[in-house]
Amino acid sequence: MLRTPSAVRDAERYTAHNYHPLPVVVSSAEGAWLTDVDGRRYLDCLAGYSALNFGHRHPALIRAAHEQLDRLTLTSRAFIHDQFADFCRELAALCGKDLVLPMNTGAEAVETGIKVARKWGYQVKKVAPGQANIIVADGNFHGRTTTIVSFSTDDDARADFGPYTPGFTVVPYGDLAALEAAIDENTVAVLLEPIQGEQGVVLPPEGYLPGVRRACTDRNVLFIADEIQSGLGRTGRTFACDHEGVVPDMYLLGKALGGGIVPVSAVAADADVLGVLRPGQHGSTFGGNPLACAVGTEVVRLLATGEFQRRSAELGERLRAGLEGLLGSGLVAVRVRGLWAGVDIDPALMTGRQACERLMDRGVLAKDTHGSTIRLAPPLVITSDEIDHAVAQLAAVLAG
Structure with missing residues (x-):
């Protein structure tokens, strides 16, 4: 039996409704990937609104936390x-x-x-x-x-x-x-x-x-x-x-x-x-x-070290190219700076929330804002292949 539906119901029952989260219940994560309570994996393209720039459970950061917790x-x-x-x-x-x-x-x-x-x-x-x-x-x-x-x-x-x-x-x-x-x-x-x-x-x-x-x-x-x-x-x-x-x-x-x-x-x-x-x-x-x-x-x-800034700049260009390739195919505007993007979906096609729900069904997590706009902010540890995967899933959503 899937655990997600009951976990979502419990969260809705006992929590003030100041958020409208996607119905995914995460239990573990590493790098750019999340795993839910039913074992399904998702590519994280939000990174905690940039709080997870270094990915989930970065080894150096986890090590520093563990060492300090013991002291x-x-x-x-x-x-x-x-x-x-x-x-x-x-x-x-x-x-x-x-x-x-x-x-x-x-x-x-x-x-x-x-x-x-x-x-x-x-x-x-x-x-x-x-x-x-x-x-x-x-x-x-x-x-x-x-x-x-x-x-x-x-x-x-x-x-x-x-x-x-x-x-x-x-x-x-x-x-x-x-x-x-x-x-x-x-x-x-x-x-x-x-x-x-x-x-x-x-x-x-x-x-x-x-x-x-x-x-x-x-x-x-x-x-x-x-x-x-x-x-x-x-x-x-x-x-x-x-x-x-x-x-x-x-x-x-x-x-x-x-x-x-x-x-x-x-x-x-x-x-x-x-x-x-x-x-x-x-x-x-x-x-x-x-x-x-x-x-x-x-x-x-x-x-x-400058490593993460360089990764963001280089991979951001790959993200830009992929997203701009979808202009006219469901996207009406794309704004990218590094690994941070805002994309405007043709409102006649779907809302941003609907796009994020459909991306979730395809194993990619993002966040909508202001109607038909979605934001993409993957961890800076994401790979070029993973960026291509995220863009491909968005393309599939836009194509219906």
Whole structure:
């Protein structure tokens, strides 16, 4: 008897319905492959929204976690542990920044960035008390806390969660003139995703990110890059900003930083920005814990070799070629940067959800968003043959 139907029913019965998962129940995984409770294997083309950039159970990351589990897992930040300095130093070096503030989830990193930017605005830029403002882009996805959804333009994320937090101005993504016009004496930061993942892997217009960098520099405003999904090798460079030679004032990192093992996030910036914080003004019991730091340090060392960035860039071109070959055969648009793709299916053919269900039936797991768009973000350990397999299965779905 198959175990999947009853496991799905139990999950639906005892869980708040804040997700609409595909009816697959995973029991084990390795590399780019998942196995469900009935023994069926699936090619993972989502990678935990980029949290699994290094694949499932990467040997070096598992080894680091096991070794740390046998020694020490938590101290709180009331004390210093022996993994903390290495993690912060090596991550700061990877980012080219002075300091790192470790947290747990991506949303915590974003909230931290907002707090730091406001404090910097009051202490350094001398914005009038209570007037700090941050510019964000429409179509953004930075998390789901009450503050973050206050500047979301996605009604599903925002509706019925008010009253909303003030202090944000929303401008169209990719519209540099609108962004420049929105900056005033109370603007402390511009917060952007270099590539909008949840929106469907939407790439910025050429020259947009350098223009944002210039505007922020000229007007004494912090440029905060949310690289939680786009960073750490996903796009073929360490950071998505690297594609246009842009260095933000602050990186927000997460997802892949925990190696698919533990939640790890971080804010990286220079001392003149992160240095505004003083003891007692911000923190987290689990932020920068020994287990997180041990795994995070190994993640940074994997990235320091450049191997995963190269794989993402090279295999991403293969993915691009395969997907673009389906334009006109069920796909109406393809956007690819490294091993990250958004594909728009002809809405007359099927929805994104229907496409993902049919891919699941063919042993490939992906995720839909915004109607007829699906996102592909396989682990960076995927092979060229596996990419070809995923594209072939999508072609078969589109062909009916």
